[in-house]
Amino acid sequence: MSPRRVTLAEVAEHAGVSRTTASLVLAGRARELRISQSVEQRVVEAARELAYRPNAMSVGLRTGMSRTLGFVSDTVATSRLAGDMIKGALEAAREQGLMLFIGETEGEADLERGLLQAMHDRQVDGIIFASMFTRAVKVPAALTAGPAVLLNAVPKRTSPLSSVVPDEVEAGRSAARVLLEAGHRDGIHLIGAGPRLRDVPPEALAGVQRLTGISEVLAGARVRIAGGHVCVDWQPEHGYEATRQLLEDTRPRALICLNDRLAVGAYQALDDVGLKVPSDVSVISFDDHPVASWIRPKLTTVALPHYDLGHKAVEVLLAEIDRNREGTPPRGETYRVSMPVRTRDSVAAPDA
Structure with a gap:
C-alpha cells in the first residue's frame, strides 16, 4: 500500500491559514x-514539514501544463558515448520540477511516429528530438504539433524549430590552434576528411564544419594543409588504413584526426613503423570518447559537450513553451554549444 498523500487542507491547517491562501x-x-x-x-x-506534494493532474488542469517533457532519440538512450546528453536533459528538467519521458526509435520510422504520438497522447508540454551524431534530419510532421527542439541535429529544409548543436566550426579552429601554438607549420595531415570541404563522408555534417574551422585558422596563419585522407567511416580500422597509406609516401609531423576512433587506428599505424606520439608525430582529435584517456599517450581531443547539449536543449524548449503559451511563433534559431579542448599528452613541438 502506498503512503497516504498529505492534502492541501492539512497544509493550510498546519500553517493556520485558509486553503485558498495556502494554494x-x-x-x-x-x-x-x-x-x-x-x-x-x-x-x-x-x-x-508535512512533505506535501501537489497533485500533478490537478496542477495540470489548473495551469494547462502537464509539467512533463518528451525526449525522443534515435540511439542516444542506449549509447554510452552520449549518455551524458540525457543526464544533462534530466537534470535541467529536475531543476524546474519537470519530469522527462524518454523513448528511442532505433532509427525506425514507424517506431518514431508511434513514440511522437505517444508523447502527444500523454500531453507533454514539449518534445526534444535528439540524434546520436550531428546531422541534418527530415523534421517529422508530428513534431510540429507543439513546442519542440532539435538536439544534435538541424533541419534538412526550412523549419520553425530551433536546434541545439555542438559548435563544430569553433572546435576545428581550436584543434588547429593547438598545433600552431605547439610550433607546427608544415607536415600537417588530416585523417578522415579533407583537404577540400567537399572531401567528407556522406552526411558527415560535423566533418564539414570541423574542416571549415581547421582550414580557416591554418590559412590565416599561412600554413598549408599537407594532405587529407577521406575515410568512408570513422572507425579505428579506417584510421589505421588511411595512416598506413600516408606513411608509404611521406613522414607527417602532425595528424588531425576527425574523431577519436580514427586516432586509435592512426596510433597503431604509427607504432607499426616505429614512430612515437608525440615525439615523432603529434596527434589531435575530436569527441573525447572514453578511449581518448585510455590509450597511451593519452589523446588531446576537442570534446563533444554532451551534458551541456542536453541541459541547453531543455532550456531552449522551456523558452519555446513559454512563447507558445503567449501565442508567439517559434524562434527557429540555432544554438551552438562550445566544445572544450582536453589537453593531454599527444601534442608536442615538432622535432628539428
Missing part, C-alpha cells in the same frame, strides 16, 4: 497577491 502561496502567487511574507513563510514551512 496561492504554493502556486508562487504570494507576492503578486500581496500575501504577507510571514504567512508565505508559514505555508512553505508547513508544506516542507
Whole structure:
C-alpha cells in the first residue's frame, strides 16, 4: 500500500491559514497577491514539514501544463558515448520540477511516429528530438504539433524549430590552434576528411564544419594543409588504413584526426613503423570518447559537450513553451554549444 498523500487542507491547517491562501502561496502567487511574507513563510514551512506534494493532474488542469517533457532519440538512450546528453536533459528538467519521458526509435520510422504520438497522447508540454551524431534530419510532421527542439541535429529544409548543436566550426579552429601554438607549420595531415570541404563522408555534417574551422585558422596563419585522407567511416580500422597509406609516401609531423576512433587506428599505424606520439608525430582529435584517456599517450581531443547539449536543449524548449503559451511563433534559431579542448599528452613541438 502506498503512503497516504498529505492534502492541501492539512497544509493550510498546519500553517493556520485558509486553503485558498495556502494554494496561492504554493502556486508562487504570494507576492503578486500581496500575501504577507510571514504567512508565505508559514505555508512553505508547513508544506516542507508535512512533505506535501501537489497533485500533478490537478496542477495540470489548473495551469494547462502537464509539467512533463518528451525526449525522443534515435540511439542516444542506449549509447554510452552520449549518455551524458540525457543526464544533462534530466537534470535541467529536475531543476524546474519537470519530469522527462524518454523513448528511442532505433532509427525506425514507424517506431518514431508511434513514440511522437505517444508523447502527444500523454500531453507533454514539449518534445526534444535528439540524434546520436550531428546531422541534418527530415523534421517529422508530428513534431510540429507543439513546442519542440532539435538536439544534435538541424533541419534538412526550412523549419520553425530551433536546434541545439555542438559548435563544430569553433572546435576545428581550436584543434588547429593547438598545433600552431605547439610550433607546427608544415607536415600537417588530416585523417578522415579533407583537404577540400567537399572531401567528407556522406552526411558527415560535423566533418564539414570541423574542416571549415581547421582550414580557416591554418590559412590565416599561412600554413598549408599537407594532405587529407577521406575515410568512408570513422572507425579505428579506417584510421589505421588511411595512416598506413600516408606513411608509404611521406613522414607527417602532425595528424588531425576527425574523431577519436580514427586516432586509435592512426596510433597503431604509427607504432607499426616505429614512430612515437608525440615525439615523432603529434596527434589531435575530436569527441573525447572514453578511449581518448585510455590509450597511451593519452589523446588531446576537442570534446563533444554532451551534458551541456542536453541541459541547453531543455532550456531552449522551456523558452519555446513559454512563447507558445503567449501565442508567439517559434524562434527557429540555432544554438551552438562550445566544445572544450582536453589537453593531454599527444601534442608536442615538432622535432628539428
